[in-house]
Amino acid sequence: MKVFVALSVLCVAIATAQAEYNQYCYQSVAKACVSTSKSEGKIDCSARYGGIDGVLSDLQKYVNTHITRSYEFLLMSTHYANYEKNRAGFEKLLRGYSDEKWNNAIELIKYISKRGGRMDFNKVKLFNKTEDYNVVYEMNEIETLAMALDIEKDMAHDANKIHSEASHKNNDHYDPEVLQYIEEEFAERQAESIRTLAGHTTDLKKLLSGPDSSLALYLFDEMLQK
Amino acid sequence: MKSMLAIALFACAIAASSAAMQCNQTPLDMPMQWKDMQESCVDKVKQQIGEELKASMQYLAMGAHFSDYQINRPGFAKMFFESASEERDHAIKLISYLLMRGELRQDVSNLIKKKYTPAATTWASGMEALKDALALEASVTKKIRDVVKVCEDDERFNDYHLVDYLTGEFLEEQYKGQREIAGRISTLGKMMSKHSALGEFLYDKKLLS
Numbered sequence: 001m002k003v004f005v006a007l008s009v010l011c012v013a014i015a016t017a018q019a020e021y022n023q024y025c026y027q028s029v030a031k032a033c034v035s036t037s038k039s040e041g042k043i044d045c046s047a048r049y050g051g052i053d054g055v056l057s058d059l060q061k062y063v064n065t066h067i068t069r070s071y072e073f074l075l076m077s078t079h080y081a082n083y084e085k086n087r088a089g090f091e092k093l094l095r096g097y098s099d100e101k102w103n104n105a106i107e108l109i110k111y112i113s114k115r116g117g118r119m120d121f122n123k124v125k126l127f128n129k130t131e132d133y134n135v136v137y138e139m140n141e142i143e144t145l146a147m148a149l150d151i152e153k154d155m156a157h158d159a160n161k162i163h164s165e166a167s168h169k170n171n172d173h174y175d176p177e178v179l180q181y182i183e184e185e186f187a188e189r190q191a192e193s194i195r196t197l198a199g200h201t202t203d204l205k206k207l208l209s210g211p212d213s214s215l216a217l218y219l220f221d222e223m224l225q226k
Numbered sequence: 227m228k229s230m231l232a233i234a235l236f237a238c239a240i241a242a243s244s245a246a247m248q249c250n251q252t253p254l255d256m257p258m259q260w261k262d263m264q265e266s267c268v269d270k271v272k273q274q275i276g277e278e279l280k281a282s283m284q285y286l287a288m289g290a291h292f293s294d295y296q297i298n299r300p301g302f303a304k305m306f307f308e309s310a311s312e313e314r315d316h317a318i319k320l321i322s323y324l325l326m327r328g329e330l331r332q333d334v335s336n337l338i339k340k341k342y343t344p345a346a347t348t349w350a351s352g353m354e355a356l357k358d359a360l361a362l363e364a365s366v367t368k369k370i371r372d373v374v375k376v377c378e379d380d381e382r383f384n385d386y387h388l389v390d391y392l393t394g395e396f397l398e399e400q401y402k403g404q405r406e407i408a409g410r411i412s413t414l415g416k417m418m419s420k421h422s423a424l425g426e427f428l429y430d431k432k433l434l435s
Contacts, residue, residue, distance in 0.1 A: 074318070083328050118290070
């Protein structure tokens with residue numbers, strides 16, 4: 001018994017000495033080490049730090065947006081793979097976006113867990129109803145490119161919003177690691193795909209105004225296949 | 227003056243009409259006898275596409291659960307994330323098959339929903355999740371068998387090719403996958419019989435390698 005008391009006193013002493021640095025985890029572990037009951041032995045060693053709480057809900061929504069968008073791109077791609085459209089280039093382009101959104105969703109879930117959060121599949125971004133929910137994915141070529149461009153911009157906007165929330169130095173949500181992650185994994189690639197799609201629409205606009213839009217679309221699709 | 231205005235307007239109209247883009251092509255008249263899939267069978271395959279996506283969301287939720295630092299089983303998470311992508315690939319394979327047979331020329335927009343919500347999002351242990359995964363696979367297998375039934379029992383048309391594809395590719399993968407999960411449950415169970423915490427910890431590391 002004496003040894004036990006001595007040990008616990010030592011533990012508490014160390015705990016108070018360290019308290020300033022590792023306030024919760026160390027104390028709770030130290031307490032759990034000397035506790036006799038399991039309920040008192042709970043440890044509180046969270047992976048959360050920085051400003052993650054400020055952006056967690058938006059990150060969760062961003063995952064669900066990625067999944068929904070991956071389905072939308074899959075449908076758009078499917079439309080171009082039917083025997084009548086038969087545009088392998090458009091199919092490939094759109095399928096690429098679908099795969100990318102799906103893989104990003106998984107990476108985002110891993111990222112949320114890395115920062116001590118947990119994915120919530122019920123956190124969904126509210127889409128503008130008329131704009132997003134009654135869309136038919138069977139469009140013509142230039143409409144499809146326009147829609148893809150709008151989606152990419154919308155997703156870039158979401159990423160920017162998360163970035164801005166984590167960049168205010170004067171509140172509790174400041175989190176340079178989140179900023180770094182958004183910049184590296186999203187910002188650069190989004191700028192590229194937005195530029196590519198905008199370029200494609202410029203090209204198609206010119207080609208479709210010419211004398212033979214069928215042939216132009218055929219050649220444009222061939223180009224997309226490469 | 228009036229005629230000048232009229233000419234100017236006419237010129238504008240021509241300019242506008244020639245500047246307008248021609249975005250749509252008129253569909254061709256073509257023979258349709260080659261399209262021989264029956265509607266009931268097509269509907270059943272379409273339904274199965276949704277089932278595969280549902281399963282993929284369930285696996286995604288499992289991956290998310292085991293990634294949580296309070297669970298911290300990266301091996302289990304890796305395995306479930308891979309399964310999620312596999313299920314999605316199955317859905318895409320079925321879509322490709324329908325396209326190959328001339329289906330999905332229209333009404334593509336309703337083929338899949340915008341969102342499939344996972345039925346469960348937490349599991350008490352790795353073992354619990356593996357058991358759920360095995361049950362999920364068994365239910366998918368049963369649903370594929372149902373598609374086979376509908377597509378071969380049709381009096382007007384026995385869809386030999388689809389049925390061959392489903393049994394040869396899909397059921398093959400289902401049975402192999404189920405055997406793999408069953409083996410894992412069994413190994414993990416034996417490892418945990420005396421050392422449950424250590425058993426799960428070690429098995430997770432094994433899944434990671």
